[in-house]
Each structure stands twice: as C-alpha cells, then as structure tokens.
Amino acid sequence: MIGFALHAASWENITYGKGASMFDLLTVEIADSLVRDSVAPFGQETVPLEQAAGRILHQSVKAERALPPYDRVILDGIAVRWQPNLSAFTLCGTQPAGHPPITLPDAPVSNGTASAIAVMTGSVLPFGTDTVIPREHFKIAGDQVTLREGCLPSKGQHIHPRGADCEAGAILLQAGIRLTSPEMAILAANGVSHPSVTTIPSIAIISTGDELVAPDAPVEAWQIRRSNDYAISASLSRKGFTRQALCLLPDDLPRMTESLATLLDQHDVLVLSGGVSMGQFDFVPKALTALGVKTVFYKVAQRPGKPFWFGLSAKGQPVFALPGNPVSALACCSRHVVPALLAAQGLSVAPLRVLLDASLTPLPTMTRFVPVRLIHDENGAARAQPHPMPTSGDFNRLGVTHGLVELAPGETPLPPGSVVPFYEW
Template sequence: MQQLITVTEAEQIIQSHLLPISRTEAVSLTEAGGRYLKQAIRADRPLPPFDRVMMDGIAIRHSAHQLGKRHFSIAATQAAGDTPVKLTDKVTCIEVMTGGVLPEGCDCVIPVEEITVSQNEATVRVGYSPLKGQHIHRRGSDTAEGAILVETGQCLQSPELTIAASCGVTEPTVAALPNITLISTGDELVAPEQIPGPHQIRRSHATALRCSIAAEKLGHVSEQHLADDPAQLETALKAALKTSDLLVLTGGVSRGKYDFVAPVLQQLLGKPKFHGIAQRPGKPMAFWAAPHHPPVFALPGNPVSVMACAARYLFPALRQILGGSSSHVDSLPTHGTFNCPPQFTGLIPCRLLNGTLELVPPSNSGNFLSMAGTHGIAEVPGKLTRTNLENHLTRFYPWG
C-alpha cells in the first residue's frame, strides 16, 4: 500500500477522475423515478394556462360589492374542466369550483364559507370585505411558456415527475445506466445457495452491493466470483475493462500472500491513484483511473468494510457520473460512542432516528450481523474516539 491519505483526499481524487455517462435513453414516466435527467424540461404553455379559480364559492365583479351589493342571483355554474362562461351583468354571480376557469367578466372569488345560498341566490356574509383579484391564480403567474422547469442532471423524484407530466413530457431522456462489473475474490467464499464446508463462508457483500445499486437505479451489475489465482484474475479483468463503465472488486487488496488484486491491476493499469485510506473500516481500499479505461474501485473483503466504502465512495461516484455533479451530503446530529485510531476517520454504521444518528459500531469489520436495522454510515473524526457524542454534527452516507 501507498502512504495513507485522508477520506477527503480520497473523495477528491475519485471525483476528479469521473466522467459523466454520455449515453442516454428515453424511458416512460412510470419507469423514470430515480433516473437522472439528460434534457431540460420546459413549460409547453404558460402555467397556469388560464385564470384559475382557487376556492369553491362564487365569482363576481368586485365593483358590485364595493357599491354595497350583497345578494347575487346565481346565473350559471362553472365547474373544473368546463368551458368558460361569461358574467353579463353586475347583479348576478357565477358559482365556481376549485380548479376551474375564472368566468369571463369576473375579477373576484368569494369562498363558499363566506356566503349562504337560498333559492338560487348567494348572500355575502355581513362584515366580509372581499378584495379584487382574491383567490384567483392568474394565467402565467407560475411560469411563462418555454421556461426551464427542471434542469438537466436532476434526479427525477415525484415532484419532477409531476412537472414532466404537466408539460406533456411522457418519455424523458435520462442517462443510460452504467454497466458495472462486480468481481469478488477469495477461495474461502462460496455462493449463498451452496452449503459451505467447515473452512468456508457464504459470500454476502456482493448481494448487498447488487441490491443497493438496483434499488437506487445506479447501474446494471454483472457479477462473477474468482479464486485467488492471478492468471484467472488477469483474464477476467482484461475482459471487464473492455465492456464495463466501472469495475468494483472486493477482497484481495491487502498485503496478504494471496492478495493478488493490486499487483494484477497495477500490471494492467499502472499505479493506483491511491491505495490506503486513514479510515476504519476499509483502510486497504484502492482506486485506479487510467486513460481509456473505466474507473476501478478495489474494496477490502470484510462485509462491513465493503458496505462502508461503498456508501462513502462508490454510491456517490455513481450518482456523480449519472447526474454530472457530486451530490449533497447531509450533516446530522449524532449520538453514541465508537472506537477508532485517533489519526483515522471512523465510518460507523448508524441508525437514522427522528433526524438524528445513533452509532451502531460493530465489534470488528467482519461482524456484519450488527448492521441489521442500520441505515448507513456516519463519518466521525477519530479524535472523538471513545467520546460520548451528544448531537455532534457528522456527515451521513446511506446504504445506497
């Protein structure tokens, strides 16, 4: 490993070597949630497209009430979706419904709570003083035709999808999902469906990574497991480097006799941009970025290390290449204690409860059982090790 760098330095190096996904595809609105927009959504007409009634009640000419009139015969009813009717005189009113077009000739809406209706006549409550223009959502007051409503690079969630639908954008253009090759290594690992021998364990972190990436719509994952064999690893990496947008390896990146990932990758891509971060867990993590090759994230093999490094670096990187910029990270008040070398940064599993983080430190980086019910990691300075934290603000990175 190289000299250890800080988590901030590792983040900056990764961010500086990521290129946005250039491929795009059109998807239906029903499939667009969580995808990253690659077109600006513009208003196809002024919004609202007409003077819109904002309250159930009656529409009048305001000047009539100013002259003292309180009783109005109901000349017609204007429901939402009806073509607009016209008020022909000051002595009558139009019954209106929320969302409907303001009748022609009206400039004031009086809410139903302020009137009584009897024998087709509406009477305005004594003492109530309506204002001209009240409860009317004027045409174009929200936006003009052609205005950009959603910028490119935005992750499409329900508010953005609502806007897209309102503008008739039924198949938005989004960033194509990157092709991710996930390679796990280790002779001790067998598939989850297999019965392990007494000297083996089932591999689990590949499942966790696949689930997180799929749930957040961050990429298409192809997975393979390799034995601790440098020739086999070299063959697989050469193929993956040609077909992938990004590679993720787990295990084989430390200094052990059978840790072949770093030597083989260095043979293929040259020296890593970094190999070793002053963090716990996940110190041996490495990152490669070579011209004309996809970026490579080499994560340690222990399950807690894999998930901590993925939350801190991999998932933000995928969002960056999809959205074109780094994503915002929340800082939240944190409670609890943890153990970490003071010169390191702790990446501590935590629960998010009512806007605060509760630290759930595992006993070691192989004890993934304690992660059940957690929501991500808190990035805590090592100088706070063994301190009882009370509302200390820390950065939060979710599991995906």
Template sequence: MVSIEEALRIIEDQKIDLESELKPLEEALGYALATNTAAPFDVPEFDNSAMDGYALCGLYQEYQLVGEVAAGDSNDISLKDGEAVRIFTGARVPKEATAVMMQEKTSVKENTLFLDEMPKAGQNIRKKGGQLIQGREVFEQGHILNPPSLALMGSLGMEKLEVVSKPTINIISTGNELVKPGQPKTEGQIYESNSYAISGALQQFGFQHHKKTQIKDDFEATKAGIKTALDSCDVLIISGGISVGDYDFVKQSLEENGVNELFYKVFQKPGKPLYFGRKENQFVFALPGNPASSLTCFYVYVLQLLQRLSGYENVGLTTYQFPIKHAYKNTFGRPSFLKAAVIDGQVEVLDGQGSSMIQSMAKGNALAFVDDGEALNEGDLVRCKLIS
C-alpha cells in the same frame, strides 16, 4: 497509502465526459437534466378555479345563477354584473369573473345564490402564468428529477426528457470460500453477501447493476473475469481479493487488464485495502472483502464517483454534526468511520465495530467519523454521514 482527503480528491479530480439520452417521463426519476428547460407555455394556461364553488361577477352577497363550468370544459360562458356560475376545481374561470367563492360558504334557493360573507376581488382564482410564464426557465441543467419535478414536466406536456445517462455497473465478488445463498455449503465455507449489499446500496441511490459475477481465488480466473466485466461496463466494483494474501489476485489482474492504479490503500478504518483505478473512460473500485468495510467504502467513495458520472453537482453523502450520547475515544490507530445510530438528535457509537460485523451496521443509520486518537466527551459534536 493515501489519506481519506487525498483519496476523495483523486476521485473528484477525474475528468469525466457526460453522455445524455432521452428518457420517458415515467423512467426519469433520479436522473439529472442534461439541458436547461424552459416553459413552452404559461402555467396555468388560463385563469382557473382553485376550488369547487361559484364564479362571481361583481362583489355582492346575492347572485343570479346562469350556468355551470366543469374542469375541461372549453365552452365560453359570459357573465353579466350580478351573475354567477357553478364552477369546479381547475375549471376555466369566465373572463368577466371577479372572484370565486367556495361552496361551503354559500347556499342556493331556486336560481339565486346567497353568500355567507362578502367576496374579495381575485380570491380563489389561479391566474394565467401565475406559476410559470412562457419561455421562463423551469429547471437548470443538472437538476435532479424528483417526483414533483416529474409532475411539473408532465404538466408541460413533456413526454420525454433529455437526461444525463447513468453509468453501466458490473459487480464481481471473489473468494473460494463463498457460496451463493440457498446452496449447500461445507465447513469452512460462507454464504456470499457483499454483492447483495452493494446491489442494494446501488438501488438505494437510484442505480442498477448490469451484471453480477462470482469468481474463485485463481489468477487466471480473476484476470478473465475482470476482462469480461470490463467489456460491458463504465464502472466495475469488485469485492474481495484486494489485500496482500497468497490468494489475493485482483490487483495483479487489474494491471494485466490495462487498468491504471490511481490509489491503493487508504489510511482509515474500516476499509484500508481500498483500490481505485481507471482504464480510459472506465473506472474500477476494488473493495475489501469484509462486509462492513466493503459497504463503508461504497458509501464514502464509490457513491461520489457514480453521482459525478450521472451529472450530479452535489455528490456523496452529506455530512451532519450531532452531539454524541456518550464519551468515546478512537483507539484504532487510524481515522475511523464508525457504525452509529442517530436517534432524537444524538449519535451513539454502536457495539460491533469489527470489519466483518454487519449486524450493527444494519441496525444503525449513520457512519460517525472520529479522527485517529480523538477523545470525545458526552455532548461533543461528531461528524456523521446518514446512510438510511
């Protein structure tokens, strides 16, 4: 058995070879850039108007209107002192323009423009290269592409981006008692739910599972199912069958399939029977079968590895500190990740802390970490990982 810190360190110490691929811009959200990116041209490429109004030559309150410039126009318009043109947001500003005055502060009579106030040199003109200069670094390798990143890359004309490939993930759930939702069940059976929780958590952080399989508690079936799953994935996540009961065959089946154990069992609650192994460049997590245990282990351990495999520099859920709303003492005999709710800057440990109880986790938004035997008074700071 290892401590929480040891388990996280073992995951962090794994040597990983990253692979890259070209991804269309519209599919690159949440990926890490595989290379440094430089601007292929100035942004903006030309002086342009920051708003609808009038481009002015000289600083006066009265001008002669001589034309119009719309966004996208490529015709050159020259201005003489005292002249102005109607201009629209994003349109190229004539090189002789001194300023742009917003239309709300103007009036026009016949071909004469009147300003309500004196203009200031350079106002409302976005200068060429004001955001980026050609050749200047835009993003470093490892930058996680968010919506503004995609907008900027699109504005640079980049149709495809070289990104770090994300791992292919397979899910196996085990148990004779499990029945798929929507199917009839008999007394003693339960509807399978863990694979939906894991699949949803993957999607929450920008991952997708490749295949999802349900296997009975049978050694040969478990061994064969793991072999098949390992044939088509980088990471295999197994739910259930990892404890020490008579029908828990996952650990032995992993050994039979050449998976090397890196740790088994973590001194924590929930999720003590957690397994982590490796076969060459493939990784396996075998999670406990209880729903809250399974999902907790995903958030604390599995996510960290998946993000590392995807080229992320900062991995795992960020830990925050919040004052606790009420006194609490950990009497479970192990360091604990507790289902909690952070509301208005305070954390409340919820009822229903049992490993099988998922409703309280669904109503909460955090995992509060309380060490073994730790006693907290109202207002004491608690370490929390926000899960939603």
C-alpha cells in the same frame, strides 16, 4: 457500454510528499478527490417520461407557458362581478373545468340581484367575472342564489391569477437533480415527454475468494456464504444504479484475469471485494495490472477499509477494489464508490451532518468510520447513536444501523453533540 474519455486527471501529477510514492497511505480527502477527478461523466440519454422517475436530470426545464396559464378558479362555487352589498344572484350558466371560458351577461343589477356563473375547481375564470364565492357560503334554489348571513365576499378572492406561479420561459428545473414526484409533475405539466437524463452505467459487482459459496448452496465448515456483493448491490441500487451483474471469481490468477477481461468488455464500472490485501492469494491488483488497468492509488488512511484500491482501465473505466471484510467493503462503498458515481452522473450532494449521541474517540493518524443508528431528538435534529463493530468482519449486527459517521484523525474524544458527516449504507 458508455464511452469513456480519459481525463487528463489530477492524479497523474499528484504529489504525495517528499520521499513518498503512490503506494503510501493517502488521506481520505485526497483519495476522494482522486476518485472524483478520475471518473468521467456518464453521458446522457433521452427516455420516455414514465421511465424517468428516480433518474438524474441532464437538462434545464423552462416553463412552457405562464403558470397557471389562465385565471384559475380555486374552489367550487359561483363566479361574479364584485359589487358592494350584493347578496343575491341569478345563475346564467356553468363553467366546467377543461372548457373554454364563457362570458357573464352584461345585464344590469336589478332588485338587488346580479348574474352569476357556476364554476368548478380548476376551471377557467369566466369572462366578465372577478370574484369566486365558495359553495358553502350560499344557498341555492333553482337558479336563485342567496348568500348566507355573514358572508362578505372580497374582490378577487379564490382566484389563482394567470402567471402567478411563473412567467413563460422561467427556469423551473436545473440539470443535476434527481427526479422525484414534484419534478415529474413539473416535467409533465410543461410538455417534457422525453427528458434528457444521465445514463445509468452498467456495473459488475464481483466477489473474490475460494471460501465463498452462494446463499442457497451447501456450505462446508471451512466456507462462508458470499454477502459483500449483495450488500454492495443494495447500496448502489438505492441510489439508482440498477444496471448490475453479480459474479464470483476464484483465487486463481489466470482464471481471474480472463474473467476480468470479459467483465471489462461488458461493463462500465467494476466493483470488486476481496483479494487486495497482502496475502499469497490476493491476485486482484496483479490481474488488473495485466489487463492494463492503471493504479491510481492503493491503501487509504482509514479504518475500516485501509486496503482500498482504485484504478482506471485503458478505456477510462473506473475499477474499485474494496477489502474483503464485510464492514470494510460496505464502508468503502458508502464513503467512496457511491458518492463518486453520483458525481459522475452530475449529482453532487454533501453528506448529511448529524449530532453524535454519545462520545467517540477518533484515531490519531487515520480517519475512523463508525456505524451508527440515526435517531431524532425532540427538536427533529438527527442524532447518531454509535454501534462500533468489534472487528471489520463482524457485520451481522449492522442491521440496526443506517450508515456510518466519519471522524477526522485526532486524539481528543468528541463529546455528545459534536457535528460529524454521515453516509448512509
């Protein structure tokens, strides 16, 4: 498990307003700030380069040497010492890629013929040459090369000069970026065989409720198949949080408390769904409190997802307790859980800004989340096509959507073309 250091976090001194308490509704912005300030960084580890793709870089990377490290030939052809009006050459050697540079003979030009060396793409430029003529620009017979009609070489052409990309020691990568294809190439090209990356936390994804059964289990008329944990798992996995354990807890306070104690011993982060509303069997807050998990906040002025609970264990482990309704759970995960965990890995990415494709009306006193499908207009701009769900339990039609947009509280409808933040599932 990751070692957590408890923050002297801002939530300990948060002011909710005159006569208010930590159990009053928070704005989305305050809830977001409290979560991010409370979740400690996950630390770092060193991994072999072949295991680093998709991870968050925890170090800066400098150029090992000037890039390219030598005058590099860009095209197959011949390397020559440029002189005006030359059209014929005699081959006197070959420069393969990956071999030390050979030297162009210092022979005088005679009868309009000069020396040339055959070169390959990526090879070092031979000593004594300064120009490359591509293979398609000349004819060759034995060791004699004749330029095609109209070929007029310019001095220095088709050479990638040493240090043109960067000098030795230049910063190429900064900490806090995800390692995709270009970054992996940069690491490899600069001798970083074991990069330092942010640790992936171990996350327990927990569904609660006696009404839930497994996807492959027999289901009675009064039961439903569990789905929240699979949706949350997918949302976390696509962001690189692949160390997961999925489990189901019953609506039984002693058994739930015992199981949560074990999960806190085994994992760095807990993400629960269900059991956080005001029902008789909503035991999650009681069980967590009994285990010393301190409530940071409960309930946020957002729809869907109002009964969102967040706390910290005695060791500083973040515990997210999301509503049980599927749309609510996924909205809270996409808007709050994923961004907070990414920030704890050192990756802070602003949400995508998209244009509404149709008018939407915000809520007067709460932030509204609306599922949308992204489409692209003729100019390539991302437009959000709204797909409001009738209820927060109606998730079967979410398959046509890509995420949700966030509408700040207000009473004036937002017209098509309004710019709003988007969070993907």
